Amino acid sequence: MDDLAPTLTQILDGRWGDVRQRLRAHEDVERFAPPTLPLTMEEHREYTKRQLLTLARDNFAPDGLAKGMGGTGNFGASVTAFEMLGHGDLSLLVKAGVQFGLFGGAVANLGTARHHTAYLPGMLDGTLLGCFAMTETGHGSNVQHIETTATHDPTTDEIVVHSPTPGAQKNYIGNAARDGRMAAVFAQLVTADGEGHGVHCILVPIRDESGKASPGVTIGDCGAKGGLPGVDNGTLEFDGVRVPRWNLLNRYGDISADGAYTSPIDNSSRRFFTMLGTLVRGRVSVAGGAGAATRSALTLATRYALHRRQFSAPGGGEELTLMSYRAHQRKLLPAIAKSYALMLAQNDLVAMLHDVAGHEGDAPEEGQRELEARAAGIKAITTRHATDAIQMCREACGGAGYMADNRLTALKDDTDVFTTFEGDNTVLLQLVAKGLLTEFQETFEDNSPLAMIAFASRFTASSILEKTPAAGLISRLKSRAPSDDDDEAEFHRGRQLSLFLDREKHVLEGVALRLGKASKAEPEAAFRIFNNAQDHLLAAAEAHIDRVLLEALCQAVEACEAGPAKELLDSVTDLFALSTIERHRGWYLEHGRLTPTGSKAVIRSVGVLCKDLAPHARTLVDAFAIPDAWLGAPGLLEPLPAAYDA
Numbered sequence: 052m053d054d055l056a057p058t059l060t061q062i063l064d065g066r067w068g069d070v071r072q073r074l075r076a077h078e079d080v081e082r083f084a085p086p087t088l089p090l091t092m093e094e095h096r097e098y099t100k101r102q103l104l105t106l107a108r109d110n111f112a113p114d115g116l117a118k119g120m121g122g123t124g125n126f127g128a129s130v131t132a133f134e135m136l137g138h139g140d141l142s143l144l145v146k147a148g149v150q151f152g153l154f155g156g157a158v159a160n161l162g163t164a165r166h167h168t169a170y171l172p173g174m175l176d177g178t179l180l181g182c183f184a185m186t187e188t189g190h191g192s193n194v195q196h197i198e199t200t201a202t203h204d205p206t207t208d209e210i211v212v213h214s215p216t217p218g219a220q221k222n223y224i225g226n227a228a229r230d231g232r233m234a235a236v237f238a239q240l241v242t243a244d245g246e247g248h249g250v251h252c253i254l255v256p257i258r259d260e261s262g263k264a265s266p267g268v269t270i271g272d273c274g275a276k277g278g279l280p281g282v283d284n285g286t287l288e289f290d291g292v293r294v295p296r297w298n299l300l301n302r303y304g305d306i307s308a309d310g311a312y313t314s315p316i317d318n319s320s321r322r323f324f325t326m327l328g329t330l331v332r333g334r335v336s337v338a339g340g341a342g343a344a345t346r347s348a349l350t351l352a353t354r355y356a357l358h359r360r361q362f363s364a365p366g367g368g369e370e371l372t373l374m375s376y377r378a379h380q381r382k383l384l385p386a387i388a389k390s391y392a393l394m395l396a397q398n399d400l401v402a403m404l405h406d407v408a409g410h411e412g413d414a415p416e417e418g419q420r421e422l423e424a425r426a427a428g429i430k431a432i433t434t435r436h437a438t439d440a441i442q443m444c445r446e447a448c449g450g451a452g453y454m455a456d457n458r459l460t461a462l463k464d465d466t467d468v469f470t471t472f473e474g475d476n477t478v479l480l481q482l483v484a485k486g487l488l489t490e491f492q493e494t495f496e497d498n499s500p501l502a503m504i505a506f507a508s509r510f511t512a513s514s515i516l517e518k519t520p521a522a523g524l525i526s527r528l529k530s531r532a533p534s535d536d537d538d539e540a541e542f543h544r545g546r547q548l549s550l551f552l553d554r555e556k557h558v559l560e561g562v563a564l565r566l567g568k569a570s571k572a573e574p575e576a577a578f579r580i581f582n583n584a585q586d587h588l589l590a591a592a593e594a595h596i597d598r599v600l601l602e603a604l605c606q607a608v609e610a611c612e613a614g615p616a617k618e619l620l621d622s623v624t625d626l627f628a629l630s631t632i633e634r635h636r637g638w639y640l641e642h643g644r645l646t647p648t649g650s651k652a653v654i655r656s657v658g659v660l661c662k663d664l665a666p667h668a669r670t671l672v673d674a675f676a677i678p679d680a681w682l683g684a685p686g687l688l689e690p691l692p693a694a695y696d697a
């Protein structure tokens with residue numbers, strides 16, 4: 052390993068680097084790796100369950116619970132450890148996320164002491180395997196209007212859980228088809244007087260100790276999926292299933308024995324979004340796992356490109372490695388640079404989550420809202436990057452990348468769904484845009500088009516820069532930007548930042564103007580204006596996250612001691628900045644931010660950076676510090692025998 056790689060690893064590992072190092076150095080480093088032999092779906096499900104129970108014995112999950120709930124309260128360590136599972140079997144990552152993050156998180160964050168005492172110990176040690184039953188066949192992203200009902204019956208003091216229509220079937224539920232014994236079921240809570248109180252969560256036993264479905268519960272198996280064969284996704288339907296009133300997770304809404312409903316939050320819409328906000332850790336964790344899987348793929352493809360040879364240079368001689376070719380450099384190196392940016396931004400996000408969660412329910416409202424918006428954006432961009440980059444890595448390895456033993460097809464299949472679970476990316480980017488339009492000064496009480504229009508009509512873009520943790524640094528760098536006609540302008544960090552900020556501010560202002568017009572229109576016309584501006588909203592969110600990623604890299608460069616490692620990280624930052632500007636150069640040209648000559652200079656500069664960074668490609672991926680035992684894929688990591696190569 053290049054002596055620069057450990058220095059870069061320390062930078063990339065972040066605040067919980069000790070957690071990463073401990074997992075890499077574990078005496079049984081292969082214990083969470085994918086199965087070495089092909090398995091049937093049922094065998095893979097059993098294998099994944101055994102891994103989950105091993106994980107439960109590894110004291111992994113208590114970091115994710117507050118001290119008063121039997122945990123350590125080290126939330127950042129928990130999420131970081133979960134992220135590291137993304138280098139191994141992604142079926143385990145998802146199944147662990149369902150058990151500890153979603154089911155456990157629902158009990159911990161939506162329940163009260165009675166639920167914590169009764170259920171969290173079993174959740175932690177794996178004796179109570181659970182499900183998170185939110186998504187319905189007829190309602191995915193629009194959770195606020197799910198159809199399952201939970202009606203209080205005061206004559207028996209029970210809650211009756213019911214699926215009134217086929218569309219109310221709970222679908223794609225992890226742990227449901229095979230292993231789950233209890234489900235955290237999201238349903239419309241109705242009191243005996245017929246009044247609805249919005250979506251709440253109720254614990255419903257779905258199987259007895261022998262594995263037989265509980266009375267009134269119908270369990271289906273989703274069967275084979277495009278990936279994640281070890282996760283037993285299933286369906287749940289409820290036919291008047293009765294559970295004690297005690298099973299209502301009642302932190303944000305409760306029913307007394309006589310049927311009276313009370314809540315600390317009067318507004319039902321605000322109550323709903325507050326409840327969802329407590330579950331934000333799932334999105335942060337999905338982003339982390341997707342980022343880890345992408346870094347694994349980039350490491351495999353890069354190491355293969357450094358020893359696989361193809362065609363000789365003019366004049367004969369030894370064939371050139373794939374990494375010698377500019378087209379190959381342009382495939383891999385900008386993707387590596389973006390993965391650096393995403394890993395650093397993920398570290399910042401995890402620190403934000405840790406600090407907010409550490410308030411144990413009393414986090415400042417603005418901090419919680421900013422966390423939700425940042426998590427939504429990072430999740431959307433990281434999972435899209437995973438889908439694009441892993442496919443590119445598969446292609447970059449040719450036929451070797453298509454062999455199951457070399458893992459790239461499994462990484463591709465297993466991460467594909469990440470773009471649509473824990474929040475569909477299109478919906479999440481709209482949430483980011485709304486957060487920007489409101490500047491986090493309003494609650495996320497309503498995601499409807501009309502609500503977003505109302506927020507946009509009050510928008511001002513004056514404080515965009517102030518909404519960044521690196522505001523002081525960014526202002527200093529931006530103020531030193533050279534004039535546009537400087538021959539080296541595109542390499543100046545201040546100039547790069549100015550282009551990123553200018554794009555974000557301009558796109559946001561344009562969205563606000565368009566939606567502001569809608570605020571004065573009739574509802575039908577207003578929706579049409581909103582619908583026509585939807586692509587504009589998504590562009591605003593993407594521009595914002597691009598800037599967040601560049602900030603994360605800038606901060607890392609500034610914090611790095613002078614020397615070769617800082618110079619290399621500085622070049623990676625240049626490559627991320629300029630390749631992003633190159634990707635959006637149509638916008639910059641259309642809006643007069645780049646001249647045609649400047650646009651060509653950006654393209655040329657990206658090529659030069661790829662050429663200059665190619666000799667350091669092994670160092671850059673070694674800095675991800677992924678043990679070979681986790682990577683597997685010997686056919687990609689090891690050069691061909693000399694006799695065969697000849």
